[in-house]
Amino acid sequence: MSKQKATAIVAEQRRIAPDIYDMWLLTDLAKEAYAGQFIGVYPKDGARLLPRPISICEADREGGRLRIVYRIAGKGTEEFAGWRSGQSVEILGVLGNGFPIQAAGGKQAVLMGGGIGIPPMLQLAKELKAAGGEPIIIAGYREGQLFLKKDLEQYGKVYVATEDGSAGIKGNVLTVMEQEGLAAEVIMACGPMPMLKAIKAYGAEKQIDAYLSLEERMACGVGACLGCVCKTTHKDGHSHVNNARICTDGPVFEAREVDI
Amino acid sequence: MNTKVKIAGVEFKNPVMTASGTFGSGMEYSDFVDLNRLGGVVTKGVANVPWQGNPVPRVAETYGGMLNAIGLQNPGIDVLIERDLPFLAQFDTRVIVNVCGKSVEDYLEVVERLGDTEVDMLEINVSCPNVKEGAIAFGQKADCLYDITSRIKKKAKQPVIMKLSPNVTDITEMAKAAEAAGADALSLINTLTGMKIDIHRRTFALANKTGGLSGPAIKPVAVRMVYQAAHAVKIPVIGMGGIGSAEDAIEFLLAGASAVAVGAMNFVNPYATVEVAEGIETYMRKYGIEDVAELIGGVKE
Ligand SMILES: Cc1cc2nc3c(=O)[nH]c(=O)nc-3n(C[C@H](O)[C@H](O)[C@H](O)COP(=O)(O)OP(=O)(O)OC[C@H]3O[C@@H](n4cnc5c(N)ncnc54)[C@H](O)[C@@H]3O)c2cc1C
Ligand SMILES: Cc1cc2nc3c(=O)[nH]c(=O)nc-3n(C[C@H](O)[C@H](O)[C@H](O)COP(=O)(O)O)c2cc1C
Ligand code: FES
Numbered sequence: 309m310s311k312q313k314a315t316a317i318v319a320e321q322r323r324i325a326p327d328i329y330d331m332w333l334l335t336d337l338a339k340e341a342y343a344g345q346f347i348g349v350y351p352k353d354g355a356r357l358l359p360r361p362i363s364i365c366e367a368d369r370e371g372g373r374l375r376i377v378y379r380i381a382g383k384g385t386e387e388f389a390g391w392r393s394g395q396s397v398e399i400l401g402v403l404g405n406g407f408p409i410q411a412a413g414g415k416q417a418v419l420m421g422g423g424i425g426i427p428p429m430l431q432l433a434k435e436l437k438a439a440g441g442e443p444i445i446i447a448g449y450r451e452g453q454l455f456l457k458k459d460l461e462q463y464g465k466v467y468v469a470t471e472d473g474s475a476g477i478k479g480n481v482l483t484v485m486e487q488e489g490l491a492a493e494v495i496m497a498c499g500p501m502p503m504l505k506a507i508k509a510y511g512a513e514k515q516i517d518a519y520l521s522l523e524e525r526m527a528c529g530v531g532a533c534l535g536c537v538c539k540t541t542h543k544d545g546h547s548h549v550n551n552a553r554i555c556t557d558g559p560v561f562e563a564r565e566v567d568i
Numbered sequence: 569m570n571t572k573v574k575i576a577g578v579e580f581k582n583p584v585m586t587a588s589g590t591f592g593s594g595m596e597y598s599d600f601v602d603l604n605r606l607g608g609v610v611t612k613g614v615a616n617v618p619w620q621g622n623p624v625p626r627v628a629e630t631y632g633g634m635l636n637a638i639g640l641q642n643p644g645i646d647v648l649i650e651r652d653l654p655f656l657a658q659f660d661t662r663v664i665v666n667v668c669g670k671s672v673e674d675y676l677e678v679v680e681r682l683g684d685t686e687v688d689m690l691e692i693n694v695s696c697p698n699v700k701e702g703a704i705a706f707g708q709k710a711d712c713l714y715d716i717t718s719r720i721k722k723k724a725k726q727p728v729i730m731k732l733s734p735n736v737t738d739i740t741e742m743a744k745a746a747e748a749a750g751a752d753a754l755s756l757i758n759t760l761t762g763m764k765i766d767i768h769r770r771t772f773a774l775a776n777k778t779g780g781l782s783g784p785a786i787k788p789v790a791v792r793m794v795y796q797a798a799h800a801v802k803i804p805v806i807g808m809g810g811i812g813s814a815e816d817a818i819e820f821l822l823a824g825a826s827a828v829a830v831g832a833m834n835f836v837n838p839y840a841t842v843e844v845a846e847g848i849e850t851y852m853r854k855y856g857i858e859d860v861a862e863l864i865g866g867v868k869e
Binding site for chain 1: 618631633833836
């Protein structure tokens with residue numbers, strides 16, 4: 309199935325932590341949605357034109373349902389939080405490349421999600437487990453509202469870090485690696501830029517492949533506008549100027565490929 | 569019913585094109601639309617050598633529109649010729665290459681290279697507000713615009729469209745200068761220079777500070793400028809600025825545009841180009857219009 313703008317139906321939505329919402333959408337786009345990919349969600353407010361990029365948290369391919377978990381960050385996501393089941397909404401997808409499941413083949417994968425970077429780890433853990441792996445999942449939260457922790461536990465061992473120490477280990481995802489004496493053979497991560505930079509450095513030091521999901525402001529979401537680029541270490545085949553498009557060449561990049 | 573239009577001797581199957589920089593090289597949107605159904609595809613601005621473009625953030629949403637400061641990132645003319653033109657050649661649509669440069673020599677080099685290609689027309693971007701040197705300077709002074717237009721016309725093998733900036737005091741003066749220098753057609757408007765500030769972080773929304781405003785928010789300004797330009801010159805005008813529906817497009821045609829282009833609204837509705845083309849036909853049927861030419865400049869004075 310190629311990319312589409314499609315009408316989806318809100319199946320259910322609930323608040324799972326302060327300002328964090330969990331929404332299931334009925335859509336055929338689910339049939340070809342994979343971990344690390346994302347959709348563009350359009351606000352209904354006609355003055356807000358651009359699709360909001362939101363990661364796939366879970367894809368129920370048989371049931372034709374997509375789950376997204378998002379934080380209210382501005383007016384668009386604030387509007388989404390008011391959507392009720394049965395309502396029809398416009399989405400663009402499926403966008404982006406996704407995490408390379410085969411790169412974890414036979415290796416101990418450690419998944420690291422920070423804050424609103426945790427949701428894509430759920431579909432990723434599910435796919436890795438289905439492929440025969442036993443992923444270790446480290447979820448870094450700001451405070452003790454451990455959204456998605458129970459869901460994640462279905463697919464691997466979950467460790468928790470909180471910035472304020474109110475649950476799990478006080479610190480970040482890398483503090484957990486150290487304090488729990490964990491070893492990774494491949495890392496897959498999504499979260500805020502400082503976390504991704506630290507993981508890139510950690511991967512380089514330990515010589516492990518680390519796949520990072522990056523974020524940037526987007527307009528088209530399909531590779532046409534060149535709005536969402538990140539610096540790459542090699543000239544990529546498309547731009548010829550060390551600028552990969554996060555929406556189409558990413559959002560997932562091997563850490564060595566990107567200059568972050 | 570005839571939807572064909574002719575611009576500088578080039579026939580388009582319908583008056584709907586893509587606005588440069590919003591449609592990649594056509595490839596990116598070919599998942600969504602059958603390019604055969606478009607009058608023409610206008611490619612992203614291309615220079616003689618690859619350009620890095622500006623740092624991110626490069627885009628920001630604004631009320632009913634968006635700002636961009638891509639900075640004309642492009643892979644250079646070699647890649648366009650090797651990769652993008654063969655792709656576009658598979659389709660039955662007109663191909664217009666948008667050309668940018670930092671000096672007149674840069675522009676001339678690209679125009680010369682395109683001379684031996686199958687490209688149907690050239691669109692010269694002298695109006696990008698997002699590049700520090702060159703580009704817009706040529707488009708904001710009538711004598712500079714005259715100079716660059718006449719030099720390009722001497723080298724160009726294809727008809728030349730000069731793309732005008734709206735960031736000028738008098739659009740008719742610019743339109744007349746381009747016409748006097750031999751331009752075959754005009755296109756307008758490029759983006760309006762704007763700015764957005766994040767009040768919580770106290771930072772500019774764009775790394776470049778300023779960016780070009782496009783989308784529905786600029787449409788009334790664009791319609792006015794297209795009307796003025798079309799009435800100031802005899803050469804055809806291609807209208808753009810906030811077009812997302814057939815109704816929008818028809819406004820531009822009635823104002824005097826011979827064709828229209830869809831830009832930022834592709835991001836909102838990736839099917840917009842084809843829907844605009846179909847909607848124009850529906851309108852023509854509804855009002856019993858035999859030839860789209862009847863609409864061009866058809867507003868009652
Ligand atoms: C690939 C990708 C996946 C993402 N996945 C998720 C997710 O699963 N859950 C989640 O809560 N958030 C996610 N985000 C961030 C999310 O896109 C923004 O929080 C959201 O766009 C904010 O929209 P708004 O209208 O509420 O904010 P506003 O600030 O009103 O938005 C204004 C404009 O800025 C853009 N924008 C604002 N913040 C961001 C940001 N951080 N990243 C990109 N664009 C932004 C908006 O899309 C919009 O165009 C993801 C971002 C990317 C790039
Ligand atoms: C992301 C983006 C990139 C653009 N790049 C170019 C470009 O390379 N060359 C050019 O002449 N105009 C460029 N433009 C301007 C558009 O072609 C068009 O003139 C303008 O956006 C107004 O139309 P719209 O409101 O329909 O977008 C760009 C516009 C946008 C939004
Ligand atoms: S958002 Fe347009 S190229 Fe990525």
